Amino acid sequence: MYALPGRHVILALFIVFLLLPIYWLINMSFKTNGEITSTMTLWPLQPTLANYRVIFTDPSWYLSYVNSLEYVLINTVLSVSLALPAAYAFSRYNFLGDKHLFFWLLTNRMAPAAVFALPFFNLYSAIGLFDTPWAVALAHCLFNIPLAVWILEGFISGVPREIDETAFLDGYSFPRFFMKILLPLIASGVGVAAFFCFMFSWVELLLARTLTSVNAKPIAATMTRTVSAAGMDWGVLAAAGVLTLIPGAVVIWFVRNYIARGFALGRV
Amino acid sequence: MEKIPNQKAWFLVLPVFALVAFSAVIPLMTVVNYSVQDTFGNNKFFWNGIGWYQELLSPSTELGGRFFASLWRNLAFSAIVLAIEMPLGIVIALAMPREGWGVAFSLVVLALPLLIPWNVVGTIWQIFGRTDIGLLGYTLHWLGSDYNYVASPLDAWLTIIAMDVWHWSSLVALLCYAGLKSIPEAFYQAASIDGASRWAVFWAIQLPKMKRVLLIAGLLRFMDSFMIYTEPFVVTGGGPGNSTTFLSIELVKLALGQFDLGKAAAMSIVYMLIIIIVCWVYYTVMTNAGEDRGSARGGP
Secondary structure: OOOOOEEEEEHHHHHHHHHHHHHHHHHHHHHOOHHHOOOOOOOOOOOOOHHHHHHOOOHHHHHHHHHHHHHHHHHHHHHHHHHHHHHHHHHEEEOOOOHHHHHHHHHHHOOOOOHHHHHHHHHHOOOOOOOOOHHHHHHHHHHHHHHHHHHHHHHOOOOHHHHHHHHHHOOOHHHHHHHHHHHOOOOHHHHHHHHOOOOOOHHHHOOOOOOOOOOOOOOHHHHHHHHEOEOOOOHHHHHHHHHHHHHHHHHHHOOOOHHHHHHHHOOO | OOOEEEOOOHHHHHHHHHHHHHHHHHHHHHHHHHHHOOOEOOOOOOEEEOOHHHHOOOOOOOOHHHHHHHHHHHHHHHHHHHHHHHHHHHHHHHHHOOOHHHHHHHHHHHHHHOOOOOOHHHHHHHHHHHHOOOHHHHHHHHHOOOOOOOOOOOHHHHHHHHHHHHHHHHHHHHHHHHHHHHHOOOHHHHHHHOOOHHHHHHHHOOOHHHHHHHHHHHHHHHHHHHHHHHHHHHHHOOOOOOOOHHHHHHHHHHHOOOOOOHHHHHHHHHHHHHHHHHHHHHHHHHHHHHHHHHHOOOOO
C-alpha cells in the first residue's frame, strides 16, 4: 500500500552505485601491479594474495591496525561512560546554564578538526602524551562526547520518570539505580552511542595523523607509504584499504537491528 | 516531560565538562593567542592586535583573497551536496523494504560507506576515477569523453561531488527511514479509506513525520560538508590549481604547511564563528520544531 513506484529499481541502482567502487577496490587488491597497470580486467585473471601477504608479514603495517583499534576502543569506552551521567542530568533536571552548556558541547562537534590540529599537537606534546593512543583518544573525545551525550539524552528521555521515582522509593541508591535499572532499559541506546563513537573515531584521520609519529601511527597514515620513488604500489594500497573496511562491516553487522533508530539519534 | 530544578545535577555533568573543556578551551585559547600576535621566528612573539583579522576580511589582500575564494567554493560545495543528498536520501528511504530479509541487507549495505575511513574513501574514488586503472574513468574514456579529474576543474568537482553523494547519501536515507518507520500502519489505512493519492500521502503524512530527522540530517550534512578535508585532499590535493581547495584544506596549508600561525589562527576563529552561527540558527529552529510537535501531541 502506498509503495513508491519502481522502488525495487531505484534501490537496486543505488546499491549498485554504492558497491561498484568498493568492488573495484577489492578487485584490485587481488591483482598484481603488472595486471593493474597494463590491462583493464573486470576481475583478477591471476588472483594473488601477495598484496595481503605484504601487510600481514610487516609489523609496521599490521601494528598500525592495532594502533588504530586501540585508540578507537579507548575513545569509545571513555566517551560513553562519561556521557551517561551527563545525559541523565540533561534529560531529567533543570540546572544553572543547562541549555547553554548543551549547546556549547554541541559546538565542539561542529569545530573543524583542521582548527584544532596544531593546538592539539602543542598541548599533547607539552603533557607528554604525543605519539600515544591516549592523545588521539582524548582528542577524538572533543567531537564524540557531545554526540554521545546527544544520543543518550534522547534514549533516556524515552524512559518514564516514574521508573526512577519508584526505584528511589524502593530504597535504591543513585549508583545502584543507574547500573541495575536504567542501564538495562537503555541498553540499545548505549549500543548506538558506542557505534557512533566507534564510527567517528575510526574514520577520522587528520587529528590521528597529526598526534602520532611512529609508535601509535594509525593505519590510515601508514597507507600513504605506498607512494614511493618506484611509483605507486596500487595492489598493496588496495589491500590495505580493503582491510580497513572489515572492522566497520563487523560493527554494522552487530548493530543492524538498531541502526535505523540509532541514526535518528533516538529521537524519532 | 517536566524537568525538576536541581543544581546537584552539575556533579553528573562535571566529568564531561572537565574533559571537553580540557580538549576544547585550552587549544582554543592557543588559537586566539596566536591570532593576535606576530612572530619573526625564534619563538619571539609580539602583539599584532586585530591586524590578521583585517587582512583576512579584506578581499584585496593575498590572505583575504584566498580566504574568500575558498569560502565561496566551500559554500557552493555544501549547497550542491545538500541539494542532491537530501532529496536522494528521501527517495531511497521510501524505496527501502519494510520487512523481510531485504531490510537487514539494505541497512548493512547502506551503512557501509559511512564506516570507511575518510582517506580510504578518497583512495577508492581516486582509483575509481583514474582513466588508466579506474573503472569509472576508463568507461567514460571508452565512451568518448575526455574526462580527467587531474587536469580539468569541472571533472574534479564532478568527481568530488559524486564521491560525497556516494559517501553520505546513506546517512540521510537511514535517518529518513527511521522517521518513516515511526508512522503507524493505521495512518495509511485511514488515508486509503479517504481515497488519498500516493502524492497526498507523501505530502500530508510521510514528509511531516520526517521533518525532524530531516532537520538533523541537514544539520549534520552541513557541518560535515563545511569541514570536509580528507576526501578531496586525497583525490585532488586541492587542485587542479586551487579549484577544489576548500576552507579546511586552505587552513591546513597555512597552519601546517607554511607555519603562518597568526594568519591560520585568525582564519580558524572566523571559520568556527561561521559554523557556530549557522548551526545556532539551525538548532534554534530545530528545538522550536520539537516543541511544536510536543504540544500538538500533548504527550511526552
